[in-house]
Every structure is written in C-alpha cells, then in structure tokens.
Amino acid sequence: MSIPSNLPLRNDLAGEEPYGAPQLDVPVCLNVNENPYPPSPAVVESIVERVRQIAPTLNRYPDREHMELRRALAHYLSKESFVDLEPEQLWAANGSNEIMLQVFQAFGGPGRTALGFAPTYSMYPEYARDTFTAWETVPRKSDFTLDVDAAVKAIAEVKPSIVLLTSPNNPTGTPASIEEVEALLAACEKADVEGAPQGAHPLLVVDEAYIEFRRPGKPSATTLIDKHPNLAVSRTMSKAFAYAGARVGYIAAQTGVIDSLRIVRMPYHLSAVTQAVALAALDHTDEQLAQVGHLRQTRDDLVQWLRAQTYKGTPLTVADTDSNFVFFGVFDDRDFIFNRLLDRGVLIRDVGPDGWLRVCMGTDEEIAEFKKAFVEVLRLAEQR
Ligand SMILES: Cc1ncc(COP(=O)(O)O)c(C=O)c1O
Structure with missing residues (x-):
C-alpha cells in the first residue's frame, strides 16, 4: 500500500489496509468458504x-x-x-x-x-x-x-x-x-x-x-x-x-x-x-440444494475425522458447525500448521481466536488432499 501524504485521505483511514483473504494460486483453496463445485452445465x-x-x-x-x-x-x-x-x-x-x-x-x-x-x-x-x-x-x-x-x-x-x-x-x-x-x-x-x-x-x-x-x-x-x-x-x-x-x-x-x-x-x-x-x-434450486446435502455430509465426516486426530498428544477440539466450514484447534503455533499446509499446496484460513484454524469444504478429492497434508503436518509438529 502506498498512499502519498498529499492525498486528502480521510484521517481515520490512514494506515488502513484493504480487507481480504489472500488470493493465492495453490492446488487446494479451502480458505474463503466458497462452494467447491462449479455451477452445473444446466x-x-x-x-x-x-x-x-x-x-x-x-x-x-x-x-x-x-x-x-x-x-x-x-x-x-x-x-x-x-x-x-x-x-x-x-x-x-x-x-x-x-x-x-x-x-x-x-x-x-x-x-x-x-x-x-x-x-x-x-x-x-x-x-x-x-x-x-x-x-x-x-x-x-x-x-x-x-x-x-x-x-x-x-x-x-x-x-x-x-x-x-x-x-x-x-x-x-x-x-x-x-x-x-x-x-x-x-x-x-x-x-x-x-x-x-x-x-x-x-x-x-x-x-x-x-x-x-x-x-x-x-x-x-x-x-x-x-x-x-x-x-x-x-x-x-x-x-x-x-x-x-x-x-x-x-x-x-x-x-x-x-x-x-x-x-x-x-x-x-x-x-x-x-x-x-x-x-x-x-x-x-432443487438441484442446487441436493448438492448442498452432499457438502453437509462432507462437513460432518470431516468433523468426525478431525475429532479423532491428536496434536502433541491431545485430541483436537472441533467446534460444532452448521456451516460449510469447520473451526478447529487448539494449536500453540497455528502459523506453523497453516504454513506447512500451504507448503503442501493446501490453503486454509487463520482467523478468529489465537490457536484456531478454519477449513471450508472442498470437493471429495480436495478434502482427501487436505487430510493427507494435515496428517503429515501433525507428524511434523510432534517432532518439533
Ligand atoms: C457471515 C458472512 N456474511 C456475509 C458474507 C459475504 O458474502 P457475499 O459473498 O454475499 O458478499 C460472508 C462471506 O464470507 C460471511 O461469511
């Protein structure tokens, strides 16, 4: 951001940044709560x-x-x-x-x-x-x-x-x-x-x-x-x-x-x-709502799977969710988890209270990629 001081920007906006999650070109984008399935041919x-x-x-x-x-x-x-x-x-x-x-x-x-x-x-x-x-x-x-x-x-x-x-x-x-x-x-x-x-x-x-x-x-x-x-x-x-x-x-x-x-x-x-x-x-709308049903199932399966994972010997805490994303933690160094997932081509979101991360629902293949990468990252965290 570079706004010259000779521009009369509103005083209260000085130093502010535009809002937005990173838009990175990575294989698995699970960071902005989108629907992973494109609009159908119909x-x-x-x-x-x-x-x-x-x-x-x-x-x-x-x-x-x-x-x-x-x-x-x-x-x-x-x-x-x-x-x-x-x-x-x-x-x-x-x-x-x-x-x-x-x-x-x-x-x-x-x-x-x-x-x-x-x-x-x-x-x-x-x-x-x-x-x-x-x-x-x-x-x-x-x-x-x-x-x-x-x-x-x-x-x-x-x-x-x-x-x-x-x-x-x-x-x-x-x-x-x-x-x-x-x-x-x-x-x-x-x-x-x-x-x-x-x-x-x-x-x-x-x-x-x-x-x-x-x-x-x-x-x-x-x-x-x-x-x-x-x-x-x-x-x-x-x-x-x-x-x-x-x-x-x-x-x-x-x-x-x-x-x-x-x-x-x-x-x-x-x-x-x-x-x-x-x-x-x-x-x-009927067709679209049927697909929402599949994403709901993907979410419930992922919640169950995450609850069975441990971080440094402690089971993960996963918030109950009625949404198309899952909020989970608690990590003493969430940046480590976030960045090592990113190294593996999986982008999630580091928002909310410290120690928590959010992942949104992807296609079945994307969720499989997320799980594979996450298991590797949890193992790395154990070794630190
Ligand atoms: C709670 C909530 N409200 C509103 C929005 C904005 O959605 P829209 O794409 O309709 O602007 C979002 C987007 O992520 C959201 O999480």
Whole structure:
C-alpha cells in the first residue's frame, strides 16, 4: 500500500489496509468458504440463455427495483425456509457485503453503535468504520454459542441501532437457535437506540449467509419476519448456490426496513446482467440444494475425522458447525500448521481466536488432499 501524504485521505483511514483473504494460486483453496463445485452445465446453459435475452437491452438502465428477481427469491424462500414473503419484503444487492453496507448506511452513522457477538465475521467492523458507526462486541461462550444473558444485557445498556447475529456464525460455524433469536428480538423491542428519536428500537439483523447448510428441521429466522418489524435476515447466493463470483446477496424483512435500504442504495445498483445471472441459478434450486446435502455430509465426516486426530498428544477440539466450514484447534503455533499446509499446496484460513484454524469444504478429492497434508503436518509438529 502506498498512499502519498498529499492525498486528502480521510484521517481515520490512514494506515488502513484493504480487507481480504489472500488470493493465492495453490492446488487446494479451502480458505474463503466458497462452494467447491462449479455451477452445473444446466445452470451454465440458463445463464447463457438469460444473458442472451437481456443483452440487446443493455443500452437501457436495469429495473432498479429488480422485481422479477425479488419474486424469484420469494419463491425460493417459500421452498427452502417454508416462509411466505411478498416480493416487496425482499431486496437484493451485489453480495450480502453490499446489503450489509446499505444496512449500516441506513441505520448506523455518527453517534450510533452496532453490536455483534465475537468472534464473528471480520467485515462487520469495516462496515461500521466506513459509515462512522461505533462497533462493540459481546463475547460468545467458550464453545462459541451465544451468551444470551450477556447479549440481552448489552442490548439494554449499549442501546445499539443495529444488532448483528451471524447464524451460522463465521468463523466458528455455530448456529443460533430460533429461541435465541426470539430472546434477542424481545430485548431489541424493549431497548432504546442511542442517537435515534424516542420510540425507536434496535434493528436485529440475522446474517444467514450459510443457513442452507444447517441441520434439517431447524427454522430460519425468516419465519419470524411476519411478527417483527425490527428484524431483517440477510442471505447470499455466494455459498449454497456456488455463485460467489456472481455477487448476489439479499435481505428479507418487513417493508419498512426494505424502504429504508432503498433510500441509500445507488441508483441501478444491480446490473441487468447480475439480475439475469441470479434468475438463471434460481431456475435450478432443487438441484442446487441436493448438492448442498452432499457438502453437509462432507462437513460432518470431516468433523468426525478431525475429532479423532491428536496434536502433541491431545485430541483436537472441533467446534460444532452448521456451516460449510469447520473451526478447529487448539494449536500453540497455528502459523506453523497453516504454513506447512500451504507448503503442501493446501490453503486454509487463520482467523478468529489465537490457536484456531478454519477449513471450508472442498470437493471429495480436495478434502482427501487436505487430510493427507494435515496428517503429515501433525507428524511434523510432534517432532518439533
Ligand atoms: C457471515 C458472512 N456474511 C456475509 C458474507 C459475504 O458474502 P457475499 O459473498 O454475499 O458478499 C460472508 C462471506 O464470507 C460471511 O461469511
């Protein structure tokens, strides 16, 4: 990074680095929680066809309300989460990153605070910084589940405008139960908001980026939207839909929240090409969800396998996960494990509390490579 001092960069951005995990050209990339399986030939066909249809219209601005996409997302949620939402209760953007930035732009700002539950997704403090919103966290319990009592207390005391609950959580994989979401909602509905007019209550945003990987039978927080005007549930096509490169995220909430986001969105923020590509994937949801089932099995098998491994004579600790990644440790020198895996062409992620590492699900072949390399690295660690 080299920013000359004669540029009037915002004072609070001096010395900051762009966010992002390393993008290294290695054979086995298991570091950014992508879906390892590319879109199927049928999805590729639909993409080509849908983009072909809209290509002659690209001289015009796209539908800035992206109504066809919002209808398709509502239909998807009715099948995936058994919830009936109107298209007006959905809103899409370029990845859930952009959705979340819009949430902070609309509900954060100077004099306001966003509250999260650490360890959690490392982008949240960046949205806060970029919108001059203060960022505070309440620690999770030692098994990374939510400390509901501490959370409820903090909501009353901090009076945040945004409460961010990540479920399943990143980097730990920990799901929040629907009862925990309800407890936080109840706390929000009683709490005031510092810096907002009397009568306003915190907005609870549940980040369900990985929700499709949850165990069957667990309800999504979208099922609570009907009764809670201060609830928003953010989702993405990056993970379950194998669409990280397409950049499509969306949020579900009552129309008051959606209308608030519409105030801050850039005009025509979602290109006609992005809308067409998103619709193409939504033509094939059954097939896509079947593949998610395979990744869930891959994850459960890997958790079991990791729990049977030892590090310097002690069995590994592996966090319970409802996601497409596994958080494991505890290593006295996680850099050693990370770097020796990288030497063997396997890239994972060194995020979260010291001593822990995160690996996301790969293809069956990639997971076999990871296991082979990891056994070698554990042996090296024993010899140190
Ligand atoms: C918890 C969480 N939320 C949101 C995102 C962003 O996803 P998107 O690709 O939709 O911007 C990620 C990405 O890894 C994530 O882990």
